[in-house]
Amino acid sequence: MRSFLGKMAIAGAGVLLSQAAVQAQLQQDYPIKPVAFTQVRVNDHFWAPKIRTNAGVTIPYTLEQCRKTGRIDNFLRAAGKLSGDKLTEYTFDDTDLYKVIEGASYGLQMQPNPGLEKYLDTLISIIGDAQEKDGYLYTFRTVKAAKPHEWMGSKRWEKEEDLSHELYNAGHLFEAAVAHYQATGKKTLLNIAIKNADLLVRVFGWGKEEKFPGHQIVETGLTRLYRVTGNKSYLDLAKFFLDVRGPGTPYSQEYSQSHKKVTEQHEAVGHAVRATYMYTGMADVAALTGDQQYLKAIDDIWDDVVDRKLYITGGIGATGAGEAFGAAYELPNMSAYAETCAAIANVYWNSRMFLLHGDAKYIDVLERTLYNGLLSGVSLSGDRFFYPNPLASMGQHLRSAWFGCACCISNMTRFLPSMPGYVYAQKDNDLYVNLFVGDSASIQLKAGKVNIVQQTEYPWNGKDEITINTAKPTAFNLKVRIPGWAENRPVPGNLYFEDDSTAVNIPILLNGKPVSYTMEKGYAVIHRTWKKGDKVVVDFPMEVKKVLAAAPVKDDLDRFALERGPMMYCLEGPDNKDATVQNIVVRKQADVNAIFQPALLNGVMTLQMIGSAASRQLHSDSLISSTQTVTAIPYYAWANRGPSEMTVWIPFESSAARPKPAPTIASKSKVSASVKNQRMYMALNDQYEPKDSKDNSALYLHWWPAKGSTEWVRYDFDSTYTVSSSKVYWYDDGPFGGCRIPAAWKLYYKQGADWIPVKNTTPYPVEKDKYNVITFEPVTTTALKLEVQLPAENASGVHEWIVE
Structure with a gap:
């Protein structure tokens, strides 16, 4: 590694500091130092192939996607080198390019690549051309579009506390700039970053612009710049951005952790990525300044997460509503958000907590996250991705080639090459x-x-x-x-425990x-x-452990999760009978055998046991139960063979399982709708019984963001049937979501090429939290259509549509 500190270091405003002066500035820092990943050569059969895939597939793929999706064009237009004012979808899209440059730079430190290095030089030149003379760098404003993005405000920083992401962009720029300099010795991107950081120092501070970042990360970017330049104004600004946070502006809210002063926060709330970036920044500033109030706050917040809000996979963020932490013990599986970015941020935070305290419990959480809820975010092929990482699926979850909001993809790209830096x-x-x-x-x-x-x-x-x-x-x-899992402690705290633990x-x-x-x-x-x-x-003992959740975690009642070493396991459709796993029950006392399968999923240890599976029968409440071999795979490897059922938490009581649905008219029908989404179609006839209208723990079909329009869904039967009754369970996620029960609905049956309204013998009810039943004069047909009139100001949705 060509160390920045081994040369003359650049400080702000063009001032040069000697190596000795920089080191003098950095006398106070983390008591424990990580061994840089550039000093660690990974050569194993697990991580080394994944790092190679990231370098050979993911980084080139993501760079190409940045080009194809217009992210590079944003900078070209801002520089006046490309005509027009068309920009990408989000004001933070600039950061995807920064993050890929960061990941590519890490890769260059491990393996020279002249072609890639030259391409980065070209990208950095484009970025530099887009920077305004005073250091401002935010393509969405510089382009001066005829219709400016609604998030950015009419002037600089006006909506920074809300959605503009100007400082978020800056934070990722700083991180990328340091990585690029350390990899290549070139100052091109570093000079751009310093020019931007110096602008922030001039603009923000007590008595100047007293605003906090709406989305945290500039804090860690500034501390990183401080470490390589010795310019204390960057550290002071990072601390200011933390200290200015709190009530007093229209945007102060739990969502962005600005509801209280940071030193008065003792629970994890709000957007999980913003939160853990902030806790990481607080740890950095605490280490560099010795601020004990910061330490007290993040110690308490860490306890709150591991005792009440951590998934067994290491994922954090229970709900998609605000991509946020839920309440204590709110850990749903099917609707778990557990964003990939949040898993990465969780690793950053726990790494810092270890460097502060020297306690293995933080690495226990880091390792659990790394091998499970983080690694699950990228496919084995390196070019398909998860944004949320749920712990159960009925087939609705599918890895994507790209997202409009691509933060998780570019974040994974920059993280994996740095993984060796967490070993020592x-x-x-x-x-x-x-x-x-x-x-x-x-x-x-x-x-x-x-x-x-x-x-x-x-x-x-x-x-x-x-x-x-x-x-x-x-x-x-x-x-x-000595990992906690090796001593019968799956995670620190009491949120999870092992069944039948014995001393080791x-x-x-x-x-x-x-x-x-x-x-x-x-x-x-x-x-x-x-x-x-x-x-x-x-x-280390590698026995298979059955992990149980604390009683307040209602979603895991009467279920266990399988753990072997640091790995969590799941049942997935392709490995089990009838591609169905939600109906499987395995006794707690069942023996589990570990079998390595080199040809499966790039080589994985599988777990096999005997269980039973339940199926429903038509016109009967009794179930058919059959014995079968049950196979589990590592959680990180699921969804690499297409969409399928999956579950981490396995029922050991039949009451916790979901029997395989009986074949019905609806379940055997082909579904179509005015909304084109094949995965949502599965919701209509999956025989899932919702808890209430806003239950989002499984599939539902919706028409959001449409409102006031007439929409439809349709069943084409597998044969001709005579039907006379139908019932619908509406999806309504009020008061905060965008769906409400419909204004009205109507049924039609197919007669030849025509759609004829059924002659209803009961009114069309429109009610929440129950089935809406209609009976009608019998019709013999091959298809039914459900027509839905959306309310004037909202969309509507459907949990289940039954035909009898």
Whole structure:
């Protein structure tokens, strides 16, 4: 790595600081330092292929999508090099280019690529041309479109506390600029970032523009710029953006964590990505300034998350309403949001918490997130993606090639190349082994230089051989994390626990013999004078565990989740009988066998057990139950074979399962509608019983954002039937959502080429939270059409449509 600090560093306003001056500015920082990913060469069979796929597929793919979708054109138009004022959809689309440049730069640090480096030079030149003379860089305003985007306001920063994302864009620019400089030694993007940061220093502050960022991340971008330039005004501005947050403006709200001063916040609320970026920024500023109030706040917030708001996959953000944390213990599975960006931010935050406190519990959460709720965000092929990461599906979830809001895609692109930077950390003569990854690393401790090599098939196998090589005998502490899952603690706190936990002993050998060690904050500490070739072997138990949720988590009642090592598992349709998993029940006492399948999903450890499956019968309340082999795969690998049923939480009581629907007229019909969305069509005849009209835990069909129009859905039967009754359960997510029960509805049957209204013998009811039943004179037909008149100011939707 060509270190920025090894040269003359650029500070704000064109001032140059010497290396010594920069280091003097940085005397106070995290007590523990991460070992940079550029010093860690991953060579295992799990992470190394994924990092290669990111470099070879995801980064080129995302750069091409930025070109095809007009994100690069935004900058060309702002620079006056492309005519017209057509821009992309969102005011933060500029950040997708910044994030891909950041990820590509990380990749260059690991593997030179002259062609990619040259292309980045071209992109950076385009970005620089779009920057205004005083440093302002925000293409949506600079273009001066005839119809400006409604989010950006009439002048700079006017809507920053709301939706303009001017400072959000700046934060990602700063992150990308530092990454690019450290990778290439070129100052081109760094100079652009510093010019922009200097503008922010001039504009914002006490007695100047006293506004907070609507979407946090500029705080961490500024602290990163501070670390490489030594310009303290950047750190001061990061702290200002945190301290100015709070009540007093029209935009102060829980959604953006601005309802209270940051030091008065002790619970995780609002938009989960904004929140965890802010907590990460608070950790950075606390480390650099010693602010204990920040530490108290984020310590309490962390406890709130792990005790009440964390999915077993490490995902955070329970609801799509505001992409937000839910209430305590509100952790629905089918409708879980668990955004990929939030998982990435959760890793950033927990990494900082560890660097502050040196406690393995933060790496426990980081590892759980990394292997499960984060890695699930990208396909095995590297070019299909998840935005939300639900824990159950009836087939409505499908990986996408791109999103209009592409933040999760570009975020994954920048994260994966930096993953090796979470393996090790150091403090004076303490060397922490945090993650168990086959690699070779070179680390400079106070006592001397250490080369460390890990050889392991983790996460499929628990054995890890750690070889220490030193040029001369060197005394230091090797601190090996003993994961909570290896000691029957799936996560810190009491939100989840393991069924039938028994005491475990983690054997550690040194040069083939048992070694005594002390435990400190979750680490096995071995102190000795190390010499070349010393080998530590740790063998973690890889038994399959059945994890239960605390009683207040109602969505997981009478269910367990399967865990093996750091991996969470799920049942998915392609591996199970009839491609159906929602109807499966497995006893808590069932034996589970782990079987590695090298040809499945790029090679995964599968779990197999005996369970039962229930199916409904027509005209009967009794169920048909059958015994079958049940197969589970790692959660991160699901949805790589097309849409299908999936569940993480497996019923051990039949009352918690959802029996396979009986074949009915509706379930055997072909569905069509005035809204074109095949996945929504599945909702109409899936025989899911909603809890109420706003139940979004499963599928529903809706016409949002249409309003006031006449819409329709249609069943084409598999045969000719005589029907005389129908019932509809409406979707209505009031008062906050956009759907309400319809103004009116009507049924038609097909006669030849014509649609004839049925002759109803009961009125057409329009009511919430119940089936709306109509009877009519019998008709013999091959199709029915449901016509819906939307209310004047809202859309409508349908949970279920039954025909009898």
